[in-house]
Amino acid sequence: EGGALYANYRDYKLSVEVKHPVNNDMLRVVSVEIGNGLSELLFFRTPDGSMFFTKDDPNGFLSLNTVRSNAEERGGWYIVNFMFAPTFSFPVTTFQDLKVKVLGAGAMPASTMMDDVFWVENRLHMVGFLAAYSEEVGYIENGGWVKGSEQFYFRGIKAVYPGTTFSPLPGTYSFTVTDEVGNKFVQSYVEGYANIPVTAENDLVKKMYILNITDVPSGTDVSDPVVFYLNIDPYRPTPPKEVLIHADSFDDRNTEYDDDNEVFVTWEPAEDFESGIAGYYVATFDPFLDEGDGQAAFVESPDTSAKITFDDMGTRKVWVWSMDKAGNPSVPSYALTKIDATEVTFSEFSPGHQVWVNTHTPVCSVLVDDTGGSGVSAKDLQYQVSQTNTLEYGAWQSTPGGRNAEQIRLSVKALFANGKNNYIRFRAKDVAGNGWTYSKDYNVWVDEERPSFVNFRPYEVEYQNGVDVVVSVDVTDIHSSREGSGIRLDTVEYRVSTQGRALFGDWVSAPISSVNDRGVVHVEMELTFREGTENYIQFRCYDDVGNFATSKEFNIKVNSVPDVHAFMGEPSNGHTYTTSEKILFDASKTSDPDGDDLDFMWYSDINGFLSGSDSFFRSLSPGVHEITLVVNDPAHSVVRTFEIEVLEEMQIDPAEIDTDGDGIYDEWEIRYGLDPNRPDSFIDADKDKFTNLQEFQNGTDPVRSVSHPPYPDYV
Missing domain, CATH: 2.70.50.30 (Coagulation Factor XIII, subunit A, domain 1)
Structure with a gap:
């Protein structure tokens, strides 16, 4: 390259071969000075053998590729390769000298000068x-x-x-x-x-x-x-005028019909007062509404004619628009012609082929079309129906007459059966008298039956052992062996009542767990109910043709907690149980709202297991007993505890006997003429405003009004 290095063009390799007189591992620094101190490339090698490249280039005259730069020992020499490139900032375009310096341990520094090695081309x-x-x-x-x-x-x-x-x-x-x-x-x-x-x-x-x-x-x-x-030029040109479609030549006067798909288009020139008309585009589609099925043909100005071939027949349009030299298009102009069709066509069948309807007498209609031809003959429109298959149609039936037209919407009321095996077909002629043209066999599916809700779980007769119950139901539109239109998944809803049939909540969208290959919708969810028999759930939905169904109100029974009533008989002496007496343990009034059989288990923390009966008599050992009653039904375990003290006969002070259990000792009642066998602690015998119990507690006479506890002081 004539000694030239091109700025910012590529990396250049500068190789320096050096040798240490003792061992190349003792080399430390190799530097290359570019020009008269413009820049310096540096290689460092440390005593542990690591190495790196850098540069002393404060003005950015060079770029150093430290990734591609490398050093290796070969044939006793240590070769250092600097990969660098000058930048556009390199200040001179004359030849530059290179000064190479080497430093190493245990040796004198060495250097050499190379004159006029290269020059930098930094011009573009x-x-x-x-x-x-x-x-x-x-x-x-x-x-x-x-x-x-x-x-x-x-x-x-x-x-x-x-x-x-x-x-x-x-x-x-x-x-x-x-x-x-x-x-x-x-x-x-x-x-x-x-x-x-x-x-x-x-x-x-x-x-x-x-x-x-x-x-x-x-x-x-x-x-x-x-x-x-x-x-x-920001302005549109004027649109072409007098667009005409000629049948067989540019001079043909017939501009309404043609018997083939090749036509000849002419128009009057457009005008543009700025850049001028470059030419015209001719197409069979409207450029402002769609892109069409093909490309527009360009006709260079001043020519104003083009030959066009249509892809199909019928009433056809040709659009022509001008384009100025700046690329501004005009508004398109168009012309119409008719290409004669050979037969009528059937389309837009309603309610649709293999489409579900919810009546067995639907109105079936089809568009009979002879657009671009001679038109549809209104007196030659017929249909026939089958409720089995396409080989067993009934007789052809004619329809009421009307006016001939390019298109006639033929509507008839057909008689079908529930299911998929319903067919209807049509035939028609055009005005020109071409033979019968037959439609396809249109298959109409009828579904007048409502969806049903089956396989509800849990069974209504079963009690559930908890308020959180998994509820499921299958929603189906299959009736016997005949399938229906299918369930609309977004309409499946449910509502819940936990207080009887009269207090249902709002309808809520039901979660769909699965839909099988026959369209059966499985709904499954966990709901929280109340204990008892007043829980109900109800479902509703539509099928795909709008048949609406509501399920029965499914009853969900949840096992209720037993109503436990338990007590212990009074001590025979009225106040203290003794080891010699048999104590009454009674839970016979306990009942279960669901009628479940109940298990009774009585325990004492001193005597252990006492009985499995609802009521029994049992004597206990002396001491303070914690009595535990456990009542179980299939879903619940109810625990009641009592604390009683049982004493030996010799431990009871006769003066503290309270036979009637009214809190007043028998001895005190007998002393003042009261009845020890009748509870009378809250009677005021001497009418002094204090009860017998208050007189007993204060040591006063209960039958003399002058002897009473002190009255409270009021301020």
Whole structure:
């Protein structure tokens, strides 16, 4: 390359071979000084054998690729390879010297000078031919036209080093286009030729664009600025006038019918007062509504005719629109013609082929069409019906007459049966007398039956052993062996009551667990109910044709807690149980709301298991007993506890006997003439406002009003 290194073009390899007089492992530094101290490339090797590359380049004149740079020992020499590249900032373009220095342990430093090794080419200039490109009109010549607000591209120019075809690396420079008012359009990542996006103003002006190389130091771009002119035309041309479709030639006067699909189109020229008419597009589709099935043909101005071939028959349109030189299209104009059809057609069958309906007498209709032909004969419209298969149709039936027309909607009321085996077909003639044309066999599915709810779980007669119950049901539209239209999943709902049939909650969408291959919908969910028999759930849904069904109110019984009533008989002495007496343990009044059999288990923390009966007599050992009663039904376990004290006979003080259990000792009652066998603790015998119990507790006479506890003091 004549000693030239091209700035930002590629990495260059500079290899330095050095040798240490004792051992190459003792080498420490290899440096290469570029020019007269412009930059320095450095290689370091540490005593432990690790190495790295760096540079002393405060002005960014060079780039050093430390990943690709490497060092190795070969043939007794240590070879250091620097991978570097000059940048556009390199300050001179004259030949540069290299000074190599080597430092090592146990040896004198060494250096050498290499004169005029290379020079740096840091200049660029533009080559090629600048052109504007629009997606709509293609390449635009200098001084050509574009429409307002249109985005186009400048292409055809690339940046190279003088005297070469080489271009810098992508991303190291940019192309900038500046218009006459200072708007800038930049392509920052350039790979090869320019492709600069520019948006024109929506104004009738003449634009000037100047192209430069940018994002490089001053003086890098040594090319002359490239200037390009464009004219803006924001206005549409006028549409073509007098569009006509001729049958067999451009001069044929028949512009209404044709017996083949090749036609000849003519029109009057359009006008454009800015850029001028470039030509006309001719198509068999409306460009403003759809893209059509094909491409529009372009006719260059001043020609105003084209030959068109239609893909099919019937009433056909041809659209023609003008295009000016800036790419502005006009509003399209169109013309009509008819291509004669050979037979009628049937379409738009209602209610639809293999579509469910919810009546066995649906209105079936079909569109009989002879558009583009002679028209449908209203007196030649017939139909026939089958309730079994396509081989067993009934007789052809005629329909009431009407007017001939290009299209007739034929509607009849058919008689079908529930199920899928219903068929209807039609036949018709056109006005020209072509033979019968038969429709396809239309299959109509009838479903007049409501969906049903089956396989409800849990069984209504079974009691559930908890309030959280998994409920499931199958929702089906299958009736006997005949399938229906299917369940609309989004309509399956349920509601719940835990207080009888009269207090249901709101309807809620039911969770769908699965749908099998026959369309049976399985609903399954866990719900919380109340104990007892007043829990109900109900379902509802629609099938696909609108038949509505509501299930029965399914009853869910939840096992209730037993109503436990238990007590212990009074001590025989009225106040204290003794070891000699048999104590009554009674839970016989316990009941279960569900009628379940109950298990009774009595325990004492001193005597252990006492009995499995609901009522029994039993003596106990002396001590303070904690009596535990456990009552079980299939779902519940109810526990009641009692605490009683049992004493030996000798432990009881006769003076503390309270036979009637009213809290007053028998001895005190006998002393004052009260009855020890009748509870009378709350009687005021002497009418002094204090009860017998209060007199007993205060040591006063209960039968003399002058002897009483002290009255409280009131302020």
